Amino acid sequence: MIELRFHRELYDGNAVDEAIKSFDRFATLERAEEPSCFVVRVTAKDEARERKVANELGNFALGLTIRSGSTLGGSE
Amino acid sequence: MTEVTGDQGIPADVVEHHLDRGAVSLRVDSALYPLEAIYAAAYVFIDRCYVFLDRVAEGKVRVTLSPKGAPYDAAAAREVVGEFANELLSCAWRAQITRESRATIEAVTAQALSGARGAPSLDDLEAFDFSDEAFDDPLGIAMSWEEKYAKNKKDASKTEPKPEEPKAEGGVEP
């Protein structure tokens, strides 16, 4: 299992949700919330697949966050 | 004197290699590089790397880059992190000069695009679909004079039905 911790100040929650929807057919994705993070746990049949799905999901969530133009709690 | 590593001259405490995961990470000071610059630089790299952002401490963002495709190669990772650092600097500077030169940039771009596009023809106007767009009327131009000012009349609420609350976003009144 790989755990991805998307910091709320850096990732848009909707983008993370959208990424989960897009990748849940490739692995088992479990979503949880913590005060500072959206947590996504990725479980797949083997480690390589887990790593691949986690990587792609991370890129997808980041891409959507940036495209959404969200003003998150960054340093600006 | 800052100690530097072989990683394109980046200080040693800023870059970290993760051999097990085939990744390299860079700690970025948010005071020097605003989030919009980090996003902009990250976006440039998502076609060739997996990019993950993390807040490791107050005012510090860690950018983890994992080159796609080929097996992890320390030399390639150094190349990537060096290029990312350059791109980050470029994006931070661009963000700053865009703010400083906004008026000029907007004037030139607006003139370029409007000059190229020209005025809409009657066919263009006829084909324009207004139906699916919220009608934004912040100045109340589309309202009748009575609608606009009726609520200011002292007895308006007594003598006339109350006008429906305008739905325009960012309206002036609560």
Place this chain on the structure above:
Amino acid sequence: MNLLQLRRRSSTFALPFNHRVVGGKVLITNTEGAFLLLTPAEFERFAEGNVDRASELFTRLKERNFIRGEENRESMIQRIRTRKSFLSFGPNLHIIVVTLRCNETCVYCHASRAGMDAVQTDLTKELAEKTVDQILKTTNPNVTIEFQGGEPLVNFEVVKHTIEYALEANKKVGKQLEFTMVSNLSLMDEDKLAYLVGKKVQICTSIDGPEHLHDKQRKLPKLSAHQKASYWIKRINDEYERMGLDTSLYHVEALLTTTRDTLPLWKEVVDTYVSLGCKALFLRPVDPFGFAEKTGGRVEYPRTEYLQFYRQATDYMLELNKQGVQILERFAAIFLTKILGGEDPNFLDIRNPCGAGIGQVAYNYDGKIFTCDEGRMVHEMGDSTFLIGDVTTSTYRDLMGHETVRALALASNLEAQPDCVNCTYQPYCGVCPVHNHRTQGTIFGRMRESTLCAVHKGIQDYLFEKLGAGDPQTLETFKKWTTVRDRTHFLQSCAV
């Protein structure tokens, strides 16, 4: 000279300027594109605000609007307006790829060619008409339709049909219409020539230098590509002469693509062009598009070596001009027109913002529309970032309002570009977002790592060194290179 080295920099004397040391002098430029070459001592006095009002230096600085409070605002506004006059109009250059088929195989091919049996890459007459309809919607009163390929003579029937259709359609809209064709000329014959000359189509070809180099880089099965091109260049120029046209103005234009093998042959290249009757030579470095990227290892070179080649070739051209030979270097002419003439020649690749979409549009054989020919070439390499529509379904305003067109206008605005914003050459320069995208993965690019920036800076360094040296014959030649003489013969008569 570095500003930090100065003892007492003044923040109130000068209007905003950028500076650069060139050939022992200090070049200063300002927003309106005025420049002065100062001695280090003059620059020091200028930067410290220590210039006597009665001095000749004060007058020079004042005339060029470098002194705060002494500026002529009307002239500043007028000069900026003149430099940016192209912003008021839409695309002028419309490139139609009539086929990808080509009978030559070039080591650096920019156009992503297809084999001669790939007839599916031919533009059809129906799509050609739709393309012309789209082109004539531009807000620009001047329209140049450029036929490209592949090799356009392979699909000559469609070239002819496009010309006839455009001439007819233009009767309703009255654009100032011109046609050009970029061809390797190997499939030219007398009938085609008669048609093209009769329809006032400007003809442009490629010459890579002397025969042995040209034929090594441009393979024409069983024949010499150089001999074919040379024959037709002379034949076409003879035809212009027979028609009574001024051959110093009307002649075949040829383009060079500089490869690694070209670099030591700078003199042979210039001599070849002169012997073929060419009046201009465009010393273009190889681009990262088309096959050039795949064969980059064989054809590429460090840009410092290119700039050395450029200096040698252009020095030689200047010498030839002193001997009465008419030959100009195109890069130099473009920059000098901006530097000395205060006008923008509207060369779309060195413009601010660049011409992608708003200055030029490329139409592929299959009806797809791209922001520019470079964007079209990148598409042929499998990356459709610069695809903005198609001739069947897109409206003109869809294309001009396309988010990619907007993004490129912003990305190529030098006011928003790190390095460019502080560059002394900013008033005369331009960037290519497609080149940036291809080489650096971002349309904005990082100029300090850009080979295109290195070339532009290096060429302008050379030109300002020459201007600073002040050799009268060189200055006279530069003046001639910036004198634009309209080739009115190539304009189609139009009537609404």
